[in-house]
Amino acid sequence: MRKKVTIKDIAKELNTASSTVSRALNNLPGVGEARRLHILNTAKALGYEPNLLAQQLRKGHSNTIGLIVPQINRQFFANVIHSIEMVAKEKGFNVLISQSNESDVNERDSMKALIASNVAGIIMSVSAQARDLGPYLEVLEKQIPLVMFDRTLNNLDVHNVINDNELSAYNAVTHLIEQGYRHIVHFAGPQHLDIYSLRLKGYKRALRDHGLPFEPTRVLTQVNNREAGKEAARMLLENNIRFDAIHAASDYSALGAMLYLRKKGIQVPQQVGIVGCANEPFTELIGLSSIEQYSEEVGKAAARLLFEDIELQAERPVSKKISFTPTLIIRESSKKIN
């Protein structure tokens, strides 16, 4: 390792003190203009680059923010990551990304690792398995700014940036009803996550508002991936449960069901209409109606909230909730009429 140029090397070179060099480099008062220029020049000449670790040790935290998402390969998260990176870059911060893979253990490990790396703050979307509030409270206790987006916890008081899932579900189900579907099944996700409980709520409200009965047997829980969607569809058929539409809380479960139904010779959308959620890229390819969430805006908003807290570094302010309204994307899978 070729020895790195330090502030002292510059000082020695110019027969001055390292404190003066530091002041010159940081544009702080207390250095003559002539000398400042001299220092800046030799710093450049020697190829000086500040040692961030040392700076951060002094400052008490790093120029890094942590980001934990359930899965990196979901389009929504990929977009959010990108927009958070943009904001962070503007602020001169790095982003440390971790995937929890929906496991609370992984999530906890990631949080520990981030804290240990002295991140300035954490943005996260909690894993499906998350139950114990302990780890999150720990972060708050350490006064580390924390922002949650999309997957938030309904009993934790932190900044939240979400999509209006109740409304988007309401709109999706209303759309199905308007298309003439009457027996609508809901594929739900883990109910302790706002994201899923609100979708169920929106589903119920839409039924009620349109004078349709709510049948508990039509709500299938823990159906939020492709395999589960397929299984759910199989179960519906085998048990002869009457249904003519599926409102899925996930594009993947919608996909699983759609392929299974088609394989069984059931026509989509003529016999069964389907709407998913998240507008994953593949939905366009297979004509699956879905819900576009404003990933870029969510990411930006989350990052801005975090940096507000980081820059404020006061006592934890009152938690803000920011909500975006998603739009329904109607494709063939739910077009019975026309």
Next chain:
Amino acid sequence: MRKKVTIKDIAKELNTASSTVSRALNNLPGVGEARRLHILNTAKALGYEPNLLAQQLRKGHSNTIGLIVPQINRQFFANVIHSIEMVAKEKGFNVLISQSNESDVNERDSMKALIASNVAGIIMSVSAQARDLGPYLEVLEKQIPLVMFDRTLNNLDVHNVINDNELSAYNAVTHLIEQGYRHIVHFAGPQHLDIYSLRLKGYKRALRDHGLPFEPTRVLTQVNNREAGKEAARMLLENNIRFDAIHAASDYSALGAMLYLRKKGIQVPQQVGIVGCANEPFTELIGLSSIEQYSEEVGKAAARLLFEDIELQAERPVSKKISFTPTLIIRESSKKIN
């Protein structure tokens, strides 16, 4: 910020020196067994957690490795990221992920940021725009371990972990020929990237080995995304270039072409056979033949190479090349026979 417990606090608590505490915590000799247990206990009792920044300042580098990929939302990269994370976790390292978004400027910035964060090493897959070797050489000069995977540079001497793109292209084209296609177009990517130049090479070799002529007009360059694939297909049709198959260096360009051809009423695979590359999840949904690359193995191998170098920290050893053989996944888009 509630004051963090430091090694000194523990020392004060037990009326000992911080050096002793350090040795106890690190299981170094020079501490009596009784005292060691005592120290460990009070450390736990006080809730001590080491300040990584301080440790890293001392050690000269961090417990973080940098990872730069063109795009995070490609399945192949997502998988590689995951497997690298696994290996890193085992070693007690964090992974700092950046996306270059195919821009050499972004890539350069990311590398600078990683270096400034004192990462222990960098694993990367270079951006499509990459041309200037400067930034990479800089990393090598600073003696920072560097490993490239998948997208490698053909004139840079570093560790490489790749898929055998020449062979996979050869197999894909051979498959098309065996299916009876005779006028095969190749959608190529930027030729300064091994990954693409080798695919072209494999394409040529397959043609030659099967006695088919190589027509330069059948090679379209810079066709490695959906839009370009669509444009390329349009161009082929509008210029009446004779072709009955497409060997695309990217699933996305294959997708663009496939959808465009179908829209124009051309039947796939009856009139035109198509094979893509990378086996993105969507290929299964639309029946696109593709090439499965061993992402998990690539990631693991890259990470292992990097850690070898990090742990060795000797002079840069001779560069290793590790190559995996991808498998062809045959789907409807290329099945003319049977």
Next chain:
DNA sequence: CCTTTTAACGTAATCGTTTGCGTTTACACA
């Protein structure tokens, strides 16, 4: 010309660890 102010600098402490080196202690052996 002397006093006061202010800018320009240097000294040294600090952040939390690790580690070389010197000192103490305990214990074995003669």
Next chain:
DNA sequence: TGTGTAAACGCAAACGATTACGTTAAAAGG
């Protein structure tokens, strides 16, 4: 009892930067 040796420990200097504080010298004011 005296000597030797090794283990156990403390002191203090690092790592590279920031910063409170003290010093000096020049400029300003009378």
